[in-house]
Amino acid sequence: xxxxxxxxxxxxxxxxxxxxxxxxxxxxxxxxxxxxxxxxxxxxxxxxxxxxxxxxxxxxxxxxxxxxxxxxxxxxxxxxxxxxxxxxxxxxxxxxxxxxxxxxxxxxx
Numbered sequence: 001x002x003x004x005x006x007x008x009x010x011x012x013x014x015x016x017x018x019x020x021x022x023x024x025x026x027x028x029x030x031x032x033x034x035x036x037x038x039x040x041x042x043x044x045x046x047x048x049x050x051x052x053x054x055x056x057x058x059x060x061x062x063x064x065x066x067x068x069x070x071x072x073x074x075x076x077x078x079x080x081x082x083x084x085x086x087x088x089x090x091x092x093x094x095x096x097x098x099x100x101x102x103x104x105x106x107x108x109x
Contacts, residue, residue: 028081036077043073 030039047069050056060068 030077030080030082033080036073036082039077039080039082040069040073043076044069047072 030036033039047060047065051060051065
């Protein structure tokens with residue numbers, strides 16, 4: 001309550017912040033953090049680090065990493081609110097990972 005008073009927000013005799021019910025949030029996280037280019041850069045950097053790991057590299061052996069990065073970028077962009085606005089040709093449309101697809105190659109059947 002004191003924080004509201006310190007910020008100059010008062011509601012009558014009670015020290016409660018004033019709520020602006022007309023305020024809308026029009027900017028998505030996708031927009032806020034730079035759109036598709038930023039998401040793509042972060043996902044690419046993540047997989048660069050993953051492939052440098054001796055423990056994680058076997059999970060990705062034999063996979064088309066370019067395709068995987070593209071799919072993950074679309075997926076994260078959609079989660080962040082990018083959706084169709086990101087690009088009509090860059091939408092997540094792939095399958096969700098399964099426990100079998102995420103197991104190391106030595107344990108796959």
